[in-house]
Amino acid sequence: MAARAGKRRSKRTVPVVTLEGEEARVQLLEGVKGSVPLVDLVDGLHPQTPDSVGAVLPDGVKCLWPATSGGFIAVHQTPPSVFLLRWIAEDSPAPYGVEARYRDVRVALPYVIVLALFEGVWGRVPQLSSRNECFFSNQPLDVAGIDTELCYPALLNCSRFPTEPGRPLSWICTQNLDPERFAGRPSLPASLRDGLHALLQHLLESAFNLSSEHHELSSWYTESVAAGIDPRIASLEKWEKATHDDPLFVLDVPWLSSGRSLGAVAARMAAGNVDAPEPRPVRSRSRFRTSTEVARVILNAQGRQES
Amino acid sequence: MQGEKKRELGRIEGGSPPGDPFSDGSDATGFTGTVDVTHGTFRESLPAGNMTVGEVRRRFRDRLDIHPEAVAILAGVRVGDDTRVRAGQLLMFVRQGGEKGGLLQGAA
Numbered sequence: 001m002a003a004r005a006g007k008r009r010s011k012r013t014v015p016v017v018t019l020e021g022e023e024a025r026v027q028l029l030e031g032v033k034g035s036v037p038l039v040d041l042v043d044g045l046h047p048q049t050p051d052s053v054g055a056v057l058p059d060g061v062k063c064l065w066p067a068t069s070g071g072f073i074a075v076h077q078t079p080p081s082v083f084l085l086r087w088i089a090e091d092s093p094a095p096y097g098v099e100a101r102y103r104d105v106r107v108a109l110p111y112v113i114v115l116a117l118f119e120g121v122w123g124r125v126p127q128l129s130s131r132n133e134c135f136f137s138n139q140p141l142d143v144a145g146i147d148t149e150l151c152y153p154a155l156l157n158c159s160r161f162p163t164e165p166g167r168p169l170s171w172i173c174t175q176n177l178d179p180e181r182f183a184g185r186p187s188l189p190a191s192l193r194d195g196l197h198a199l200l201q202h203l204l205e206s207a208f209n210l211s212s213e214h215h216e217l218s219s220w221y222t223e224s225v226a227a228g229i230d231p232r233i234a235s236l237e238k239w240e241k242a243t244h245d246d247p248l249f250v251l252d253v254p255w256l257s258s259g260r261s262l263g264a265v266a267a268r269m270a271a272g273n274v275d276a277p278e279p280r281p282v283r284s285r286s287r288f289r290t291s292t293e294v295a296r297v298i299l300n301a302q303g304r305q306e307s
Numbered sequence: 308m309q310g311e312k313k314r315e316l317g318r319i320e321g322g323s324p325p326g327d328p329f330s331d332g333s334d335a336t337g338f339t340g341t342v343d344v345t346h347g348t349f350r351e352s353l354p355a356g357n358m359t360v361g362e363v364r365r366r367f368r369d370r371l372d373i374h375p376e377a378v379a380i381l382a383g384v385r386v387g388d389d390t391r392v393r394a395g396q397l398l399m400f401v402r403q404g405g406e407k408g409g410l411l412q413g414a415a
Contacts, residue, residue: 210408
């Protein structure tokens with residue numbers, strides 16, 4: 001009897017929190033009541049503090065962007081440098097494939113921004129997907145952050161698709177990237193390091209050819225040259241000469257603008273290549289909007305404890 | 308601004324800072340300057356000025372996970388292990404190989 005009385009007393013001394021639909025309500029012993037939208041409560045419980053969940057980030061990774069699928073996007077920046085690229089030769093007997101012939105080209109590139117999508121498969125470590133994109137920028141991301149305007153990269157094999165929802169903006173062709181090089185890693189740091197390493201190596205160290213011109217709409221190199229954005233990159237020969245004269249010229253080239261900021265592109269990728277209304281990282285808001293969604297988390301956690 | 312551009316140029320192109328052309332590159336303490344060394348995602352400024360490419364490769368093989376078959380690119384030019392690296396240069400170890408794109412028509 002005493003125990004029951006004690007139980008009743010404890011019930012009366014604690015506030016009661018109720019989640020119902022899209023609302024969170026609280027009632028205190030003194031009769032004070034309050035309510036807020038559930039998303040505000042969830043955001044308050046899970047403030048937006050930086051968190052790499054124990055992963056030491058590889059060099060060049062500027063930020064991680066959560067994807068609604070449960071994975072994330074790693075945003076990597078390569079500083080302006082002179083590269084030795086393997087490029088399809090003018091007299092190549094084939095535009096791509098085993099018959100294609102290549103030559104070395106020494107060209108400067110501006111900031112190369114890669115957005116690598118790591119997809120989260122339930123119960124497994126997120127791993128590099130095949131949906132990764134590349135852009136140029138004339139300034140480092142540190143200056144304007146996620147408001148940095150991204151430009152299309154004047155590179156072969158960075159594909160232009162028809163402009164429509166669900167399509168990438170500047171897809172890095174990874175048809176020949178062997179998943180064995182990064183799949184099935186036991187931890188997030190290993191998956192991030194090996195996936196990003198493989199992607200960057202594939203982007204800059206494997207040969208560039210005319211595959212995008214045949215399989216997709218075009219490449220952003222062909223588009224940039226056709227648009228006549230700058231006489232110094234009107235041909236590879238001119239690009240090489242301009243590099244020799246002043247490798248910094250690439251920071252003055254008016255690359256084709258994507259019309260989007262880093263935040264808008266990342267949010268678009270995170271939403272499955274659909275332009276998102278708010279180019280900001282979406283955390284709890286997208287996942288916990290109703291009491292039903294919160295209830296699912298509680299029941300799943302209870303299930304894990306019981307099993 | 309012009310000074311900044313020149314410094315950036317030195318970093319990109321690999322030019323060493325102006326100084327005594329007969330110097331061995333070291334200062335009074337023996338420090339020979341830093342070199343940016345990259346391999347994949349690894350990128351570090353290392354006190355490797357005046358080392359040969361081969362010495363950099365051996366010394367930092369584990370630290371930068373440099374693949375044994377990686378070739379050295381210095382300021383955008385392929386070089387051998389005997390080449391001496393100057394302060395301010397960018398030394399990339401890369402594994403050039405493979406190609407992008409589908410092998411077959413319609414492979415996407």
